[in-house]
Amino acid sequence: MKIIVPVKRVIDYNVKPRVKADGTGVDLANVKMSMNPFDEIAVEEAIRLKEKGVATEIVAVSVGPQKAQETLRTALAMGADRAILVQTDDEVEPLAVAKILKAIADEEQPGLVVLGKQAIDDDSNQTGQMLAALMGRPQGTFASKVEVEGDSVSVTREVDGGLETVKLALPAIVTTDLRLNEPRYASLPNIMKAKSKPLATKSPADYGVDTAPRLKTLKVSEPPVRSAGIKVADVDALVAKLKELGVA
Amino acid sequence: MKTLVWVEHDNASVKDATLAAVTAASQLGEVHLIVAGAGCAAVADEAAKIAGVGKVHLADNAAYKDALAENVAPLIVDLMGHHDAFVAPATSNGKNIAPRVAALLDVMQVSDILSLEGPKTFTRPTYAGNAIATVESSDAKLVITVRGTAFAKAETSGGSGTVEAVSGAGDAGLSSFVGAEIAKSERPELTSAKVIVSGGRALKDGPTFEATIFPLADKLGAAVGASRAAVDAGYVPNDYQVGQTGKIVAPEVYIAIGISGAIQHLAGMKDSKTIIAINKDEDAPIFQVADIGLVGDLFNVVPELTSKL
Numbered sequence: 440m441k442i443i444v445p446v447k448r449v450i451d452y453n454v455k456p457r458v459k460a461d462g463t464g465v466d467l468a469n470v471k472m473s474m475n476p477f478d479e480i481a482v483e484e485a486i487r488l489k490e491k492g493v494a495t496e497i498v499a500v501s502v503g504p505q506k507a508q509e510t511l512r513t514a515l516a517m518g519a520d521r522a523i524l525v526q527t528d529d530e531v532e533p534l535a536v537a538k539i540l541k542a543i544a545d546e547e548q549p550g551l552v553v554l555g556k557q558a559i560d561d562d563s564n565q566t567g568q569m570l571a572a573l574m575g576r577p578q579g580t581f582a583s584k585v586e587v588e589g590d591s592v593s594v595t596r597e598v599d600g601g602l603e604t605v606k607l608a609l610p611a612i613v614t615t616d617l618r619l620n621e622p623r624y625a626s627l628p629n630i631m632k633a634k635s636k637p638l639a640t641k642s643p644a645d646y647g648v649d650t651a652p653r654l655k656t657l658k659v660s661e662p663p664v665r666s667a668g669i670k671v672a673d674v675d676a677l678v679a680k681l682k683e684l685g686v687a
Numbered sequence: 688m689k690t691l692v693w694v695e696h697d698n699a700s701v702k703d704a705t706l707a708a709v710t711a712a713s714q715l716g717e718v719h720l721i722v723a724g725a726g727c728a729a730v731a732d733e734a735a736k737i738a739g740v741g742k743v744h745l746a747d748n749a750a751y752k753d754a755l756a757e758n759v760a761p762l763i764v765d766l767m768g769h770h771d772a773f774v775a776p777a778t779s780n781g782k783n784i785a786p787r788v789a790a791l792l793d794v795m796q797v798s799d800i801l802s803l804e805g806p807k808t809f810t811r812p813t814y815a816g817n818a819i820a821t822v823e824s825s826d827a828k829l830v831i832t833v834r835g836t837a838f839a840k841a842e843t844s845g846g847s848g849t850v851e852a853v854s855g856a857g858d859a860g861l862s863s864f865v866g867a868e869i870a871k872s873e874r875p876e877l878t879s880a881k882v883i884v885s886g887g888r889a890l891k892d893g894p895t896f897e898a899t900i901f902p903l904a905d906k907l908g909a910a911v912g913a914s915r916a917a918v919d920a921g922y923v924p925n926d927y928q929v930g931q932t933g934k935i936v937a938p939e940v941y942i943a944i945g946i947s948g949a950i951q952h953l954a955g956m957k958d959s960k961t962i963i964a965i966n967k968d969e970d971a972p973i974f975q976v977a978d979i980g981l982v983g984d985l986f987n988v989v990p991e992l993t994s995k996l
Contacts, residue, residue: 455950456814465818533786534795562813562931563798568756568786577757577861580783583925593865598779599934601926604865605755617915617932618925653795657808658821665957668978674991677963680979684961686882686907686940687996 440550440609442485442494444519445540446478446501448510449560462658465560474510477555479517480615483622484585485553486518493587494551496520500543502536504528508638515633516625522638527650533561535643535650537569542646544574549610551592556581556614567614577607581616688716688806691744691766693775693784696722696730698752703879704776706737706840711833712774713739713841714803720744720848721766723759723855725752735848737841743850750857753864754780760787762855767792772829777935781832794826801837815931815954835878836937836958870924872911877927880910882940885929885956888916889945889966889985896922899985900944903993912936912956914946930955945985948973965989 450456451471459466474482488494499514501507502525511522525539544552557564571578579585579594583602586593587609595604597616625633643650671677681687690712695702705720712718718739722731723746731745744766750758763784767773773788775781777799789796800809807824809831877883884904890896896917904911912934913927929936931954941959946952948964948971956962957976964977967984974980981988 450814452951456817458818465814532795534790534793537790557932559931560814562815563796564782565786565789565796565798568783569790571756572760572787572790578783578787580756581779596779597925598867599926600869601867601924603753603867605753605862606865607862608860618919653826654797654822654824656820656822659813660819660821662812662816662819662957665962665976667975668962668980670974670980670982673983674981674988674995677965677979677981677992678995680963681907681940681996684940686909 440494441496441498441547442488443498443500443540443544443547443549443552444478444481444485444514445552445554445566446482446499446510446514447475447558448472448501448503448507449475449558452476452559458659458661462660464656464659472506474513475555475558477557477615477617479622480617480619481553481555482514482517482519483620484615487620488587489518498523498547498549500525500540502527502531502539511638512633513625515636516630517623521636524638524640525643525646526640527643529650530652531643531650532652532654533563533565533569534653535648536566537573538648539643539646540570541573542648551610552612554612554614556616567612571612574612577611579605579607579611579613582613583616583618585613585619688771689769690715690718690772690774691763691770692718692720693773693781694720694722694730694734695776695778695780696724696727698724698727698730701730701733703840703876704778704835706843707835707838708774708776708833709737709739709841710838711800711803711831712772715772715806717741719770721746721763723751723754723762725749731850735850736844736846737848738845739841740846740848743848744853745850746853746855748855748857754784755862755864756784756787757859757861758857759784760791761859762853763788764791765855766853767828772831774831774833777832777834785830785832789830792828792830794828794830795824796830796832797822797824798832799834800831801834815950816957817950834935836935870926874904875908875910877910877912877929877934878936880938882907882909883912883936883938884909884942884944885912885914885946886917886922886944887914887946888920890917890922893922899989903989906993906996914952943973943977944989946973947971948976
């Protein structure tokens with residue numbers, strides 16, 4: 440079966456984001472960008488399913504600016520077979536991304552779509568669930584284990600109280616949690632090879648999707664700043680402080 | 688505005704996370720609840736007593752027992768025919784179900800709101816809590832998830848809601864529940880605890896974590912949390928994890944032990960009222976947000992602290 444893996448180009452997770460002084464957003468000029476960490480895990484899981492003989496082809500997809508090509512090349516270097524860039528300079532909300540992915544899934548007929556559970560920039564945690572709804576297919580969100588068995592997939596999910604396992608009829612949508620796997624590094628020969636793998640460029644209009652935002656961002660501001668407090672010299676002083684706070 | 692709130696429950700009683708969602712919903716207008724489950728009539732009766740609640744829709748069907756999104760979402764979409772907003776707590780169930788509902792209604796969800804600024808205007812954290820966005824929805828219906836620590840809990844008594852049975856389509860036939868491994872704990876629940884003692888990678892291994900952190904937590908009647916590093920290293924199960932990808936907490940007192948303070952972790956706890964850090968590295972970023980810091984070896988400091996309390 441075919442697996443589609445949507446990936447997003449986001450600010451690198453090690454970078455501390457800076458809010459622009461005019462309150463219009465976060466300053467992304469000259470900031471290091473990388474593949475969303477949850478998406479790396481999704482790519483890795485798809486590759487492992489291919490190595491097990493479950494998947495036959497992996498298609499990486501990204502919706503974003505021209506530079507998102509780099510993110511797709513990373514996915515290709517890790518082991519994806521081909522890539523589709525749906526190019527747009529606008530910020531596209533999860534609902535519109537899900538609609539584009541639905542159109543691509545209609546064309547490609549995948550057995551599985553594996554996404555990250557959330558992007559570390561907008562922190563929405565919506566796209567996979569929305570795609571599942573639009574496709575009318577089951578969803579296995581926050582997956583820490585994925586096992587394909589015949590015409591179904593068993594997904595162990597990370598939930599508030601611990602873990603739970605659900606069985607989904609294929610085709611299905613899975614979103615990855617951090618503990619699903621440890622993504623591999625792309626080797627230099629594979630990075631070179633990835634340059635010649637096919638990458639198609641499309642636009643949202645090609646899929647007939649209106650990407651106009653439903654949510655208008657009125658303002659982006661810094662969170663209230665916490666300042667460093669005091670340092671105490673020893674345990675006795677700490678005990679005294681805890682007593683002051685009324686917890687000891 | 689009529690608002691439908693998802694009741695988080697275990698088919699026996701209402702979970703606390705529901706109460707913050709009710710508070711947020713009551714700022715939008717009339718509050719109705721949906722209790723979906725199996726053999727959960729008692730939950731609906733309990734939910735009807737929550738202050739400010741009008742109607743409680745009870746969907747009692749084996750298909751709803753485990754809150755599978757494929758089965759529950761169509762039920763909610765049906766009810767949204769006569770509601771203007773769907774509000775769910777940002778629990779793992781809420782995060783799983785609400786976006787599926789939103790897409791079926793063709794609206795954008797507003798995730799993890801911190802406050803209501805107007806009838807369709809909300810604040811929400813982005814970039815791991817490093818930027819707060821104020822957003823206004825242009826959709827006809829609202830779908831919202833609520834950050835539990837950002838709203839006061841509604842009173843569990845004083846309400847006089849009426850329970851009304853709803854049927855719904857039942858099993859969509861796409862998914863089934865296989866089983867669950869729920870971690871048992873005698874301690875308070877992490878997201879509602881007043882005091883949290885949290886350990887990081889410096890605790891070395893599982894037995895050391897337990898021997899060092901648990902006695903202190905028990906002395907303080909505190910819940911135990913952990914950084915992602917401690918969870919990934921297998922010291923404690925993942926439901927202990929505090930951070931952007933784990934639980935978001937805001938206790939009265941948060942004690943971070945052997946935790947450096949990566950932004951991923953800070954995103955989960957920096958709204959705590961008082962933060963106390965114990966770390967041997969005096970340059971650890973955690974000290975930049977800690978109200979009270981103690982530089983020292985946790986293997987000396989924590990047992991001494993436990994014995995002196």
